[in-house]
Amino acid sequence: GQQLNQSPQSMFIQEGEDVSMNCTSSSIFNTWLWYKQEPGEGPVLLIALYKAGELTSNGRLTAQFGITRKDSFLNISASIPSDVGIYFCAGLNYGGSQGNLIFGKGTKLSVKP
Amino acid sequence: NAGVTQTPKFQVLKTGQSMTLQCAQDMNHNSMYWYRQDPGMGLRLIYYSASEGTTDKGEVPNGYNVSRLNKREFSLRLESAAPSQTSVYFCASSGRQGALGYTFGSGTRLTVV
Numbered sequence: 001g002q003q004l005n006q007s008p009q010s011m012f013i014q015e016g017e018d019v020s021m022n023c024t025s026s027s028i029f030n031t032w033l034w035y036k037q038e039p040g041e042g043p044v045l046l047i048a049l050y051k052a053g054e055l056t057s058n059g060r061l062t063a064q065f066g067i068t069r070k071d072s073f074l075n076i077s078a079s080i081p082s083d084v085g086i087y088f089c090a091g092l093n094y095g096g097s098q099g100n101l102i103f104g105k106g107t108k109l110s111v112k113p
Numbered sequence: 114n115a116g117v118t119q120t121p122k123f124q125v126l127k128t129g130q131s132m133t134l135q136c137a138q139d140m141n142h143n144s145m146y147w148y149r150q151d152p153g154m155g156l157r158l159i160y161y162s163a164s165e166g167t168t169d170k171g172e173v174p175n176g177y178n179v180s181r182l183n184k185r186e187f188s189l190r191l192e193s194a195a196p197s198q199t200s201v202y203f204c205a206s207s208g209r210q211g212a213l214g215y216t217f218g219s220g221t222r223l224t225v226v
Contacts, residue, residue: 092214101215
């Protein structure tokens with residue numbers, strides 16, 4: 001089946017640093033989504049991307065839908081302690097059967113004050 | 114607050130016991146999903162329901178059954194729990210075939226001893 005390769009698996013950074021993570025796939029997707037999961041909670045949607053080449057921001061977060069439709073990137077600028085969590089990418093092909101949201105394995109972010 | 118509600122939050126079972134995880138959403142979404150999350154494995158789809166009255170297997174359905182009771186509720190049943198089913202279980206729902214992303218509940222942490 002379809003798989004997403006998300007990297008890095010984990011990051012340990014200093015407060016104030018910028019963060020980059022990415023997802024790649026052997027298949028194309030119609031939609032790329034980025035989620036954040038905090039300890040003890042479910043994933044929460046951060047950014048949704050719908051067009052190849054699209055660049056979307058949400059505060060200090062910026063995500064891009066790769067031009068090949070097989071990858072996506074998430075950047076966090078000037079990290080703060082509350083950015084700690086696990087970030088998941090997800091690819092979606094809608095229009096067909098349901099259950100087509102494919103998740104990466106996550107990037108665990110730790111921020112040192 | 115509108116969203117996805119899961120019960121219980123925590124559960125400990127003995128091997129061979131049965132239990133049902135409950136999920137309800139109040140967003141009038143057509144589709145609902147059950148995922149399990151294990152360390153290093155990301156989120157894996159167990160079962161999903163594209164609409165009321167339909168259910169389909171996901172990536173890891175063995176050992177589980179589901180019931181879409183009505184549009185709001187989607188339950189997950191473990192008939193004979195095994196230690197390999199120790200995990201965190203998340204319910205999610207979506208509208209518009211998932212194009213706006215999935216909304217997740219806060220999870221049920223299940224331990225089978």
